[in-house]
């Protein structure tokens with residue numbers, strides 16, 4: 590199979606982890622007789638430095654012309670510490686999601702057995718946890734009207750959802766639930782927010798089309814608690830952009846680390862595959878970032894965009910094997926991990942390639 594992939598590494602550890610993701614894709618192509626060609630494109634701080642724009646038109650054009658995108662991260666401390674900056678790296682990521690119509694962000698929370706001890710949650714509450722989040726990705730407060738008034742002394746962001754936006758993500762969640770344990774939990778704040786009341790109304794309507802699926806509605810505050818108290822109660826979770834962003838960082842502790850969680854952003858156009866983590870300034874350039882979220886994002890690409898199930902499984906199995914062999918990056922190591930098994934980003938990549 591011939592496929593053209595655009596690598597948008599972006600900022601910070603995005604550069605380090607996508608390098609490993611790409612090596613794994615190359616090895617898969619070699620092993621299974623595919624031809625993957627690559628292009629690179631700029632986004633975020635590196636794009637601002639080069640062009641003044643966090644999302645150059647060329648990046649959108651290259652992305653649209655590709656079969657899939659391997660994305661790293663955006664962000665730079667310069668902007669985090671300067672709230673008044675008008676041009677920001679994060680606009681690049683929000684912009685590409687919108688430009689490509691990537692309204693559904695699938696975030697699988699997969700706990701590898703070997704990492705039971707790495708989690709901050711007690712193993713007896715965790716074993717067997719397997720959740721698939723559907724986070725709406727192009728609406729909500731991230732895209733609503735925002736601004737300042739009263740001479741800058743009042744600021745506002747608008748949480749806004751339209752019926753069609755809720756319906757299409759709900760349909761994706763219910764369809765996925767039909768192939769899994771047939772449970773959907775919709776998360777909102779319908780006891781307070783009007784946009785959440787519309788959300789709940791539409792999810793209830795969609796649910797009627799799937800009588801075999803058990804549906805529950807939870808408020809975001811309770812859902813955040815239940816996720817830690819009893820992660821195994823969840824199968825598919827569907828929620829808005831903001832709540833999904835926060836809940837899945839929380840859920841990374843079920844999988845052991847932010848460095849373990851992959852995602853697929855899909856919708857109207859080319860799929861974009863991205864770790865859930867950011868550019869991680871605190872570890873950038875140290876060579877210690879966990880590349881597995883990027884590698885598992887590449888596996889989602891093989892599966893969802895290319896339909897290469899066996900190849901995707903080979904990648905997940907390689908991750909499993911490397912963990913079984915005891916290798917860890919720093920974020921998933923624990924007090925029992927021998928020092929010689931704690932690997933840097935590239936060395937972890939080499940173990941995966943050896944395994945493949």
Ligand SMILES: NC(=O)C1=CN([C@@H]2O[C@H](COP(=O)(O)OP(=O)(O)OC[C@H]3O[C@@H](n4cnc5c(N)ncnc54)[C@H](O)[C@@H]3O)[C@@H](O)[C@H]2O)C=CC1
Nearest residue numbers: 662663664665847848866867868869870871872878879920
């Ligand atoms: N998708 C994206 O591009 C995102 C970008 N950001 C941006 O990233 C920058 C840093 O934001 P933070 O809030 O610190 O979130 P972050 O996700 O970059 O990091 C949070 C914590 O997790 C750790 N971490 C993240 N990925 C890791 C990996 N692969 N291996 C080992 N440890 C890992 C980091 O070291 C840090 O302690 C900010 O500029 C922010 O705006 C934040 C979240 C997502």
Ligand SMILES: CC(C)CC(=O)C(=O)O
Nearest residue numbers: 679682683731834865867
């Ligand atoms: C720019 C942010 C919305 C990125 C983020 O935190 C995410 O998508 O998880």
Ligand SMILES: [Mg+2]
Nearest residue numbers: 834835838865
């Ligand atoms: Mg996030």
